[in-house]
Amino acid sequence: MKQIAQETGVSVSTVSLVLNGRDEGRVKPGIASQVRDTARKLGYTPNPLARSLRTSKTKILGFLSEEIATTPFAGRIILGAHDAASALGYMMLTVNTDRESDESEEISALKRYGVDGFLYAKMFNRVITVPKSFGGYPVVLVDATDSKGAVPGITPDEFRIGYDAARHLIDAGCSQIAYVGSDSPIVAQEGRRKGYRKALADAGIPYNPGLDIGVGNNRPALDAVSSLFDRAHPDGFFCFNDARAWYVYECAARRGLAVGRDISVVGVDNHRVFAETFAPDLTTIELPHYEMGYWAAYKLISLIEGRDPEPDLPETTAGIPSLDSPLPVRIHCMLIEKNSVA
Amino acid sequence: MKQIAQETGVSVSTVSLVLNGRDEGRVKPGIASQVRDTARKLGYTPNPLARSLRTSKTKILGFLSEEIATTPFAGRIILGAHDAASALGYMMLTVNTDRESDESEEISALKRYGVDGFLYAKMFNRVITVPKSFGGYPVVLVDATDSKGAVPGITPDEFRIGYDAARHLIDAGCSQIAYVGSDSPIVAQEGRRKGYRKALADAGIPYNPGLDIGVGNNRPALDAVSSLFDRAHPDGFFCFNDARAWYVYECAARRGLAVGRDISVVGVDNHRVFAETFAPDLTTIELPHYEMGYWAAYKLISLIEGRDPEPDLPETTAGIPSLDSPLPVRIHCMLIEKNSVA
DNA sequence: ATGAAAGCGCTAACAA
């Protein structure tokens, strides 16, 4: 900057003004463009560190998540958040809080590095109490809801996932529609079940508890699904996730039933590759992790800057609500059509 | 710091010296501990920004990877790198270079933010030319090898993966051992095949080209594996990855063959959950992404600091070679025993 | 409309 000032024959303050776009009635347009020119000529790039030291704003977001390594979600959330951040001139300092690592430790480390705010991501939708270590910093939750309702966050619309899935099966002509859910009463499980039941009700299909099962994993789950097949002969399945869908897929195969012909299956796909590689005949719903990450970073930045920045949202986020939405926000999941359903 | 200085009745330079552990024969021990005390009392935390401005060292690593969202590997690499960085007092600025995003653009952004060096991760093992945009910064590659041999990097020991897998099947008593490989001639594919062939040779088992197939994905792959079953009746399978393993699994199931009883299967597991959920009877080899990330960050920091820092490596990295290894480094994959093999 | 100058919190010569 000093060099630019000299070269142009003005003072550093003028340069600063111009380069920050705060000329406009304060610096003569001629001078301004002259400054901009020499800046370009000299290949000037601002030093964010120095700027931060002065302004105590770093344009760095702290991203705090658990189990970044053990779930395939983290990457998509991070990517979305990163894209939004990047579009608004921010960077992300990513930290994970697996195992014993002390969360508040990590938080204060991020604070020391001067992050302007925090993204706090959980790896499955649940209600949490936001760590007090965040102090007064802006925080936005991802895939989590603040139990106190004070911190903004974004979660998938679990109800609508269930509703749309069941609706999809109904539209495909299924009449015996099973829900192969989880045996944990987590938010996603309960929300999706409610949606499933509502869709049935709206279609005038009586709810049959025998078709609504919650299963765990591995052998027991496979056994439970097996018995569901033999007991109730469902012609449509809504599966909590891809693992559950796989049990259905496997049981069907063993009975010579073809997905898409004899039975219809809609499942939530946790692993992306799943539907493509392991069960290509399934209709899958993808959780909007990218979109949640995007929205959250976007929201966080608007909080930080005390105003709504207005860059374009990428195509994929068409369903994302405005930043003014009440908290927490839910976003809808898109149905991805894989193959025709029976 | 100023406050500490006043409180203790010394100058800021003394405080700086003490707080950076550079007293020792330069500051009277009494004063030193006094300074430390008041620092603690005042709850002092250093401002890395200010320090960086002065030293032009940020203790921030730039992590550059592709497809962070589309592969399950990225998370594990990032986690490993983050753990190492964290253990050495570093943070990581993560950036992904998917799609159109201009790599050199991202690199210079990271430079502006003052990163001390770069981790450059690829999502599958290959030979690359390192972007010149890195300039003179320290760079360490992950899952990639510099074609010029100038930049250090770490990759899985593909040969040994193949060798150990085949060896495992041999030890289990298999005699007709197939390799269900990839149809792309990527590093992993060729390395693993070589290892497979060497293990056979070492065991005096003649190589049968009919048992060594490269397949793509989906239906064609399934068909190819089917024909392998019917043509050669292998009793052991080494699979390039979990997708390939799944084709074997599926074909076996359709023929009433049980994995672990009628045939033995060893596969490289790309997705972690795969072996547990979709094919729980498989023996899997896990790629050491965590370890690669860890090693790479560790190495990068040693490069940055011009010396070998010496914290403890975590348990899981027992197999990681010393930092003095020639470049590029390869690391071995652990065999994870899942179930007994036929 | 522009410039001078102070200072963000810290480090590192150099003096004392």
Place this chain on the structure above:
DNA sequence: TTGTTAGCGCTTTCAT
């Protein structure tokens, strides 16, 4: 052994 001082590169009053 300790203190003084000069910045690192930038922003921001406050004069002019």
